[in-house]
Amino acid sequence: MIPSAFEYLRPTSLAEATRLLARHADEAKVLAGGHSLVPLMKLRLSRPSMLIDIGRLGELRGIHEENGTLVIGACTTHYAAESSALLQQRCPLLAETAAAIGDVQVRNCGTIGGSIAHADPAADWPAAMVALNAQFTLASSKGTRTISASEFFVDMLITAMQSDEILTEIRVPSNPPRTGSAYLKVAQPASGFALTGVAAQVTLGTDHRVQQVTVGITGVSSKAFRASATENALRGQAATAEAITQAAAHAADGVEALDADIHASPEYRLHLARVYTKRALLRAVERAGS
């Protein structure tokens, strides 16, 4: 349970970090909170010969709003996101998602960027990220680029990030009026990971019809996905329990669930996806109305 040996570097700026990573991309891993990476290293499933610690870079931490967009530094801890008054007011789905991660100790250390870059299929953040069509900023010594969450998550533990890139920022839109959201999760009791995690957000028109609806689901497939069939069935409808129930029945349409494992069969995961989509949408609509 002791990691294999590595060289440890702690750059004092993002620019220095990207320069180091450019030189050592093949051998180095980036360390933020370490709560995905260090457990893997203790099991020796990951054996980088170099760690570049960016966890203390102030320029990568913090949450602010600019022009109707919330900008979250990648090294913001889950606890900082959970307790952010700005997120609670302007995008409560993110605060609620953060609060559901792991436990207090994990939330004190783990970071939103680290979790997203790790792309665990049962992590909580990806559900909200695809639901909100989050935009990720990736930096390297060659410059920066932006990529959407759905393009970023490629497969289980695989992302579109290059080995010389660092995720620096997550951007999501602030909520319009009459918007309600919910993140509901079936947690595996020991690990706390999501057997199913559903992030739902609904914006109602003044006529109480569903103007906008988005549902992101994690834990079920090799990466988080949008329940588009549910969204299409519900958009424009009156926001009733019947409409939600019917729409939620399609939450897993066309989805390939993870292979059976010690926790669940594929059929059970798909079933949970449908049930929790319904529950999350009911709660989101309730919150939108109040």
Added chain:
Amino acid sequence: MKITTVVNGQMHESDVEPRMLLVHYLREVLRLTGTHIGCETSLCGACTVLLNGAAVKSCTLLAAQADGAEITTIEGLAKDGQLDATQEGFWEEHGLQCGFCTPGMIMASYQLLQRNTHPTDADIRHALEGNLCRCTGYQHIVNAVQYAAKKMRETAATA
């Protein structure tokens, strides 16, 4: 590599391998064995300490990540021979049997009471999700934290 830490108010300068875990640094280099290693998989919380005031699982941190930090372990809670309210609560309410989870439970409880002076039982159980106990069934732990919360409120009120 050289790291500097302040642990329970005492400064330490040490030369450690980058791969040394914080829990091994505390136990084997500083000989503070109150912090326990329970599961090796970041689940049980027996290794919980405070790092710059935040409860963390020391088995999931590198000592290198604690360079320059202030750390409080279970050994550092009592002041001038006086038990902290959380420790007193675990004593008075029999919040332990074998005691293996207890240092981590107390550190996590301490964190909760820093953040929430009026926790409900549900708040306490939620705050201790990162700490596993095989002996007590948790009820006496909840009682212990409520005892400590009440004692801290009374102390604050008379201060």
